[in-house]
Amino acid sequence: MTIQKQKDRLQVDQKLPTMPWYVQQFIEYKLPDLSPSTLLEYIRDYEIFFDWLIQEGISTGPDIHSVTLEQLESLRMEQVTAYRIYLTTYKEQKNSRITLSRKLSSLRSLFHYLSQIAEDENFYPLLKRNIMAKIEIKRVHKPKDTAAKLKGKLLEEDELFDFVDYVRTGYAADVSDNKQALYAHEHNAIRDAAIVSLILNSGLRVSEVVNLNMDDVDMNNRMLYVSRKGNQDETFKTPVYFRERAKEDIQAYLELRAARYPTPKREKAFFLAIKNGEKEGKRMTKRAMQAMIIKYAKAFGKPSLTVHKLRHSFATDYYLQNDIYKTKEQLGHASTETTEIYAHLTDKTMSEAIDR
Missing domain, CATH: 1.10.443.10 (Intergrase catalytic core)
Structure with a gap:
């Protein structure tokens, strides 16, 4: 493992306990397939999303660890749209179109896992309703555009x-x-x-x-x-x-x-x-x-x-x-x-x- 990957893996291990249990399960599921750097980006993207849920009062828990599956399941389309707008405007780290696309893709991956792959003790999906399946993520860097x-x-x-x-x-x-x-x-x-x-x-x-x-x-x-x-x-x-x-x-x-x-x-x-x-x-x-x-x-x-x-x-x-x-x-x-x-x-x- 390279020095940078070692550093990223250490940060993943440090940040993961602060995430909700189902995110921890998702990261562990992805561990064999993705690099520590990619997993760290996922966790950072989820931190921003869960913090926003708390700021907006959508999640009433004291911290991101307490965001529940029920709260994700009850998200409405206008709330997801509001989050997309937030990503393009919040002052701390204004996002480019490419970064915005990546952050939404991170959420789609998590929601897909919870609704299509992960199961509860009765073999039912952890997430019954996947709002992110409705979100179309447009490709923002086509080869021809990059070349130009x-x-x-x-x-x-x-x-x-x-x-x-x-x-x-x-x-x-x-x-x-x-x-x-x-x-x-x-x-x-x-x-x-x-x-x-x-x-x-x-x-x-x-x-x-x-x-x-x-x-x-x-x-x-x-x-x-x-x-x-x-x-x-x-x-x-x-x-x-x-x-x-x-x-x-x-x-x-x-x-x-x-x-x-x-x-x-x-x-x-x-x-x-x-x-x-x-x-x-x-x-x-x-x-x-x-x-x-x-x-x-x-x-x-x-x-x-x-x-x-x-x-x-x-x-x-x-x-x-x-x-x-x-x-x-x-x-x-x-x-x-x-x-x-x-x-x-x-x-x-x-x-x-x-x-x-």
Whole structure:
């Protein structure tokens, strides 16, 4: 189990006792099939919903643990509509359409379980009436729409090479009058270039890069072993190839890793960082990696570029040379529907190809 999953599982265990008994039963039912991160999102969504029921007087108990099945069963359509409006307007955390859709999907999953799967001692459903079955959740991020938002925000063709070179050497010239920034770059440039090059030549997610261990990297065969999103077998790691052009950057990092980022023997992480005031290297965090990419992207003149858009940049380039099924496997998508984004991103190239 990755470090992030361990943290999320701990939070699930801490929050679950505060939930009503039937939610605890539902989470336990889902435990073998969903990641701790997804289960934690479910619980957070239910916290918001149950708190709202109490605020509106729909549930009269003192806390969310006391929300009853009867209160869920008696919900009316106008109350569910009011909750949807609340999700789009409440100040603490205004929700986008995608977030709103996910929160409603969480409720639908719970209500479906209570009305169609779970049974009482007499073999009757726990929930006799499922108001959420009436709620239509529209798909909000179609591949074509996502592609339209990404156009012009990714690295294309020679930019993939140029950005790696910029991280490795070019950035230094732009911060030459800033001693602190220059020192940090001199210390981390080879590592940063290796990270950027790896993503641009494999399409790994940032979490997959962060969780890489030393024994996950096979330089001879240009292969990585990664814990892929959605894979519930914690012991299995998916083999993923990276392009030849990344090998030199990764090798350069390996040659200085031990000397520049000294670590205790127990530290297995592939990419390391040393925090200010500390002497030993530790696994580089997801947040640090994201901030690092944003820093270089702004200086490079691509302020909209993020670590996930590096993955999109690789995928678009890879799709031009391979079919949708190979692209799906390389990226670790659950279905080709997600991979269709890159078909839309390359529409212009495809139209030129058919003319030729």
